[in-house]
């Protein structure tokens with residue numbers, strides 16, 4: 001069980017409602033929109049997975065986001081916060097009803113979610129057609145969300161699927177590999193990451209000889225590992241994450257492949273799970289927009305605070321949750337809590353600066369996606385060791401985004 005940061009926002013919310021109702025009943029005084037805004041809480045809807053293979057991701061994001069908001073006094077633009085959390089269950093069919101419930105029934109100001117690319121696209125199709133709420137994606141990499149589905153009120157604090165995968169393909173070629181097999185879950189994230197890795201591997205002289213797609217979220221890898229053993233590529237490029245990544249990396253080593261065919265991939269393969277993977281993860285090189293040992297003061301403070309609050313270390317997912325909170329804080333402060341001033345909220349978010357980001361400073365692209373370094377890391381002694389920068393200030397191509 002993860003330890004929760006104490007949450008007194010519910011109490012503050014009830015206090016705010018009672019105070020507003022009292023004023024209305026006692027006189028005919030009609031408070032201005034801004035006076036109401038001064039008392040009522042800012043509503044933060046959260047649609048993340050708290051069960052299944054991505055539960056660790058949902059919890060890591062939520063913990064760090066709440067920690068950051070608590071550190072800022074538990075307020076957004078001078079108003080208390082009310083969280084309305086929903087377990088996405090990683091269900092794409094439930095994405096639309098869950099999103100509509102948070103928007104129409106709960107009337108959230110910020111909509112934070114999701115982890116899963118398929119859910120992200122479903123949410124963006126709904127949110128992008130409206131002026132509000134403001135959606136902040138704290139993980140899901142769906143290229144479309146900051147591509148063809150991009151919108152003024154949709155922002156991402158994580159990555160596009162293209163971003164951490166593209167430098168990984170070049171890395172394999174640079175390390176002398178000529179042939180590779182790609183293997184991932186068969187849905188948006190896996191398909192887009194494998195395409196980006198393949199593109200840069202082949203542009204640098206490599207050849208992908210087979211693309212294996214495993215139904216999501218299945219973890220029966222044996223038959224696929226036999227195929228890899230038979231085809232003997234120089235390298236394997238993989239996307240799995242959370243519980244599925246633990247199983248895949250362990251099965252890969254147990255099948256005797258680790259010593260002969262090096263495993264690469266976007267850093268999700270070992271992120272937040274290298275301890276559970278144990279010896280099977282040793283030596284795996286990945287590319288990602290974070291490394292635990294990044295030498296900056298913000299990262300050191302973040303890691304100390306998070307470990308103190310939750311009794312275990314943070315990971316890239318917590319970093320994304322932390323930065324999501326930073327973005328909300330900057331937006332709400334710019335309008336002094338008047339979330340109805342949507343245009344000003346959006347401008348503040350477009351100009352946001354992430355000085356205290358544990359991943360190092362980054363900024364929003366015109367398509368509302370981070371422009372950020374992609375780091376080369378290797379698991380050594382059960383921990384991520386930073387080897388260098390694989391791509392500096394990498395910006396997603398944002399194909400099809402009209403904002404850009």
Ligand code: PHB
Nearest residue numbers: 116117140141189241268
């Ligand atoms: C996604 O579905 O976009 C996704 C999920 C888990 C990750 C990365 C991307 O670790």
